[in-house]
Amino acid sequence: MTVGTTTQFKHVSYLWDDEKAASMAGDEVALLIYRSNLLGADLRLTNYGGGNTSCKVTEKDPLTGEATAVMWVKGSGGDLGTLKRSGLAALYVNRLRSLTNVYRGIEHEDEMVQLFNHCIFDLASQAPSIDTPLHGFLPFKHIDHLHPDAAIAIAAAKDGKAITKELFGGTIGWVEWQRPGFDLGLKLKQCLDENPGIRGIMLGSHGLFTWGDTAYESYINTLEVIERCAQYVADKVQQKGKVFGGEKIQALPPEQRLAQAAALAPVLRGLCSAQQHMVGHFTDDARVLTFINSNDLDRLAPMGTSCPDHFLRTKISPLVLQLAPGADLTDTAAVKAQLNGAFSDYRDMYAAYYNNCKHADSPAMRDPNPVVILYPGVGMFTFARNKQTARVAAEFYINAINVMRGSEAISSYTSLPRQEAFNIEYWLLEEAKLQRMPKPKALSGKIVLVTGSAGGIGKAIARKLVQEGACVVLNDNDESRLQGAVAEFDKQFGKDAYASVALDVTSAEAITRAFKTAAVAFGGIDIVVNCAGLSISKPIEEHTAKDWDLLYDVLVKGQFLVTQAAVEVLRAQQLGGDILNIVSKNALVSGPNNAGYGSAKAAQLHLSRLNAAELGKDHIRVNVVNPDAVIADSKIWEGAWAEGRAKAYGVKVEELPAFYARRTLLNEVILPEDIANACFAFVGGLLDKSTGNILNVDGGVANAFLR
Structure with missing residues (x-):
């Protein structure tokens, strides 16, 4: 050459x-x-x-x-x-x-x-x-x-x-x-x-x-x-000719594979997160499908990988699900009951591997749950402490598949003996490296969906929660605005920090699609922030039924539909979770030219109380953050709303920020980041036993004090 x-x-x-x-x-x-x-x-x-x-x-x-x-x-x-x-x-x-x-x-x-x-x-x-x-x-x-x-x-x-x-x-x-x-x-x-x-x-x-x-x-x-x-x-x-002994089963069509993955992922995530919250990754790469649909799957999968780099990322062997590709997954309780035995057997296998191979000075047994889960006919799930680690585990198992494919074509594949594999996995030097890793951030392993997260308060909340370790599903009903947020997050945090999807909160179909996106991208959801909104400020005589319906559809019905879809996923995972509703000072304070918006906000607030009372048994916390006058980067303050509020208070539009600051006890302008910090206060771990609460972030408006 x-x-x-x-x-x-x-x-x-x-x-x-x-x-x-x-x-x-x-x-x-x-x-x-x-x-x-x-x-x-x-x-x-x-x-x-x-x-x-x-x-x-x-x-x-x-x-x-x-x-x-x-x-x-x-x-x-x-x-x-x-x-x-x-x-x-x-x-x-x-x-x-x-x-x-x-x-x-x-x-x-x-x-x-x-x-x-x-x-x-x-x-x-x-x-x-x-x-x-x-x-x-x-x-x-x-x-x-x-x-x-x-x-x-x-x-x-x-x-x-x-x-x-x-x-x-x-x-x-x-x-x-x-x-x-x-x-x-x-x-x-x-x-x-x-x-x-x-x-x-x-x-x-x-x-x-x-x-x-x-x-x-x-x-x-x-x-x-x-x-x-x-x-x-x-x-x-x-x-x-035949790879892995030829095809045993046929893969589902692509759309059906994704549908099955979205339905199953939260159940798998809940099972894999018995010791700590895990983040998932799904792939139906052609190489994966060739392997998991083959006659040799049952022989090769238990053997595990050969290269130490592979099994350190993927564990000693994968869990192969005994589910039909087209199984009905709508009854998540029944599916979980069916999978409990498979997970129990895997944990027992891993414990036996540890106990049979351990040395007197071996570190304690680590999480016995699988990292790699193979679903014949559908694809491969991987779960780890963060998205990057889960994604890389999938890449390494594809490497292992490539190795097995080549070795089987050459002669026959051999994996490392179990004792040699253990000596690498529980090597004291490897343990020391794990101990030197930085302490996980407060939201590491958590997955967040913030509605309306392409700008203003929503984007600030998404940014804050990602900075604290979470993965986020960015969304908006404005495609160009959404693409701008995607570019920003990609540059600042990288591709493993976010997924994106167009979302109109008045559309049940769009909401379902958003939660499927979360399930396929990350394995499920932990925190939902209902932030999408709009405002209409008019005197009662100018308010139309169309205005009224739009406000209630987006603010009240949208919050209801998103919460309803979130609860389905959270219950499938059985890991608890948080629902935060970004409401408003206007839910508590009466003001001029505000009948539709103020009453819709009051409905959001009481809906939050009702949800908190109902969902406590599932360890799903529902709390409220009440902002006021957050003008920066907000679509709400573009055009008619700002003009309406300025008219109501007899000031010019450009004078609104100073006007709102002056009327607060602290004389402060409220920024999107202030609302983001309030959200983190609820979900960052210090208030895990708090539900049904309201946190005002308005600079101090005495009329909004809770009594």
Whole structure:
């Protein structure tokens, strides 16, 4: 294969830009980051957060002033696709290699991790990862360690070692499965010493090491090796014909799959959230459907995954649902009763796995609920502590499916032995990493729907709750306004923080669609904020029946319909929840030119009380926030309403903010963020035993005091 910018790769992407790379000439660390980002941009080469890369350069020792060899390597955590210099660890090569002098053997290799700190060159760099010695003991200037599906398919095949030797003519070495660490680094060095001149090493059931004398040579070598693996796997799959033993059942049509997913997700979420609130992800990717609809599903799924990166994200094995694809899911209580046994069996299996494999110093058993749930004919659900983790778990299980598909076509798939898998999952070093993770935010694991969240108060509430860890379903009846909010949230929080849907709260069909969106995107709902609204200010003689109907349809009927739909989902989850109604000071205070709006707000307030009384048995809290005169970024204050209020109080429109502030006890202008903070006060965890309450956020209007 001719190497260069004209090289045509079929199974991987060649992304190297000579001009861009030339601008970094002489800066090997910059080239390392550039190469890493290119490799991480192609998920066929490595998974999100997986793999690591390195380079060795000569630096000036700050203590002696002499030239010394330094290795820059991806540090603990992080992702190759977004790697920056701050994500690298820099270590003295000679100090790292001298650790062999104090190494006491594989039973004590974990103690070597602390000694990496004595080898750090750049004190501001990232903490070294467990894979550091795997790079350090190899002599090459640039090294890539990746987890490509095609390579792991060979590495996890029953006769992977022989296949590797035949496929690469002995130019790729082989090291049998071993947990990453200091000893595996020594095994890589031994493999190289016994096979001088090889271009890479395959790690059994794990991944691939490749290298080069320059960043470009390492990049090309990596692509060529993976390309050859991928082509070999593709040829074998084509020769075999039937994938996973052929199709056992047919998938439902796409719309029916989504309907089933939306109906089932809240039930699954409730079951998976027995210990903490989980967020869900659903996919009916074609690769998933091929696997879950196959004859070999029941044989392969319990085996679990091979690559440690895979099962750390997906758990030892998935839960396969014994539900017919077109099962009636409308009776959620009956569905949950049916699924209780499957979840109980899974928890028992996980507990047995833990008890059979644990060591005297193993951490306590973690959440025994499944991460991956397969619904034949429909798709795959994944549940985790946040949306990104759930989504990434799905991506990793698709990687595992790709590996199983390739291994089965080559010969037969082999997974890690249960004890080896446990030793990774409950590794004390892995536990220490989990303990170092930041404390979850107050609303981590919570899912929110704020009606009318594309602007004004609604958007401020959505923003605040996302900042506190929640996922939000953005919505509005104004499509252009909604797209603006979507762009804003995407830039500020990223794609895992939100979903979006058009919503007219007067339409039962649109409301149903919004809650289905929440179920498919995140698994259900926890907090509903009824915020959508409008205002009409007219003297009674000018008020029309059309005005009256519109106000009551949006404010009262809309709140009722959204709450009704929310209760159905909340009851299916059986996790309790919060309904917040953004009402108004006008629900309590009589004012001029306000018959329709004020009475509708009073109806909203009393409806809230009624709902609180009825839903307490379900641990669904219903509370009210009463704003007043929130003018900033509000559609309500555009045009006729502002003019009507100005006329009613005998002031100019532009004088309204100051007018409203002056009439309050605190002389304060009320902002959308003030209402958002009040909402967070209700749902942030400190008021979990509060329902049926009203919180005025109006700067202090004495006539609105509750008596």
